[in-house]
Amino acid sequence: AIALLQRAPLGSEELRRARLVCAAHGFDAGLGLLYAAQEQPSALLRHQAETRQYDALIATCTARGATQPHLWLDALRHVASLDDGEGGVPPAARQRIIAEVVAAAEREGLLPPLALVEALSAHEGTPLSLVVPLLRASLARDEALVSEAHAEAARFATDAARFEAEATALANTPRVFQRSICSKCSAPVEPPSVHFLCGHSFHANCLADGTAAQDAEPECPTCAPQRRRVREHAAMVASRAVAHDDFYRQLDEAADGFGVVADFFSKGVLSPLGR
Ligand SMILES: [Zn+2]
Ligand SMILES: [Zn+2]
Incomplete structure (x- = not known):
């Protein structure tokens, strides 16, 4: 057969x-x-x-x-x-x-x-000891990613310090606004108008359209997305770093290693950065 x-x-x-x-x-x-x-x-x-x-x-x-x-x-x-x-x-x-x-x-x-x-x-x-070598290798890879992110965060911090120095300089020196075009509607800027230190200018009405009225310190709408990305990235890097330290500590202390791994897995701590 x-x-x-x-x-x-x-x-x-x-x-x-x-x-x-x-x-x-x-x-x-x-x-x-x-x-x-x-x-x-x-x-x-x-x-x-x-x-x-x-x-x-x-x-x-x-x-x-x-x-x-x-x-x-x-x-x-x-x-x-x-x-x-x-x-x-x-x-x-x-x-x-x-x-x-x-x-x-x-x-x-x-x-x-x-x-x-x-x-x-x-x-x-x-x-759990069966898979400890595997997990250690995987965590070492994650750790490399984290230190890479730390280095990136340090670069962002340097940039931020530079911007701050520039801002201080700007606050104490007169600045000439030469851009005569509204960054929102592309028409020539006429009073009442708002000028940001990044060099973007807006009609007061054009700016009010895009910003909440109660916003005490409106950002330049053209530059805001970029600044938000930088802030979010820095916050993510910081929270990941804390979570990884927690993971190692709990794994060392726990009787149930599988439980700790599963718990952190469910929180997304062990997935690659940026996902
Ligand atoms: Zn305008
Ligand atoms: Zn701007």
Whole structure:
């Protein structure tokens, strides 16, 4: 029957029927062959987990994991889903599969460490120490991003200091406003008009259109977006830095490392900057 299945080029409908026949007769080898033929590696993994073919399961992941790393996580989930009730996966086999997945994650570096942590957390009693090297490497990458951002923040601070010095100089020296065109409506500026130190001028009416009346210190509308971006970026960098320090402290103190990782993951602390 195996030879027959291997030889015959089957259409999708025939494959479906062949699968039903194999399932009805408990022909596991045939089913596995059909899943493989249909390029349904995740279904194949589930089948291999259900039929206790752990070596074949690991072989499937090893063969395809380089291009489809999520299969390692699928394998973990399928195995975890079998843990309840009678005839769960024997602990030794389960530990071997977990060790293989972690080894593959370290070897290939393609699995998002936190997705791995999440898949592992379905396996009760898995020690966090298994994935600590992976997490450390990932956090080191994050830390590099943060220090990069710190450097950027420092550049912004330098710029800000320079602007402030310029502003002080401007406040104490007379300034000639030469721009005679309103930056909003492009018509010649006539009184009543507002002149900003950045050099942009507006009709008082044009400025009132864009600004809330109660705004005590209106900004130049032309320059405001740029200034807002700088402010927001600086605030984000500052809050990220605090959150990362918190993460390390809590991870060191916590009994439940998985809980801390999941908590910070949900707050977006561990996602790359700028997202
Ligand atoms: Zn105008
Ligand atoms: Zn301006």
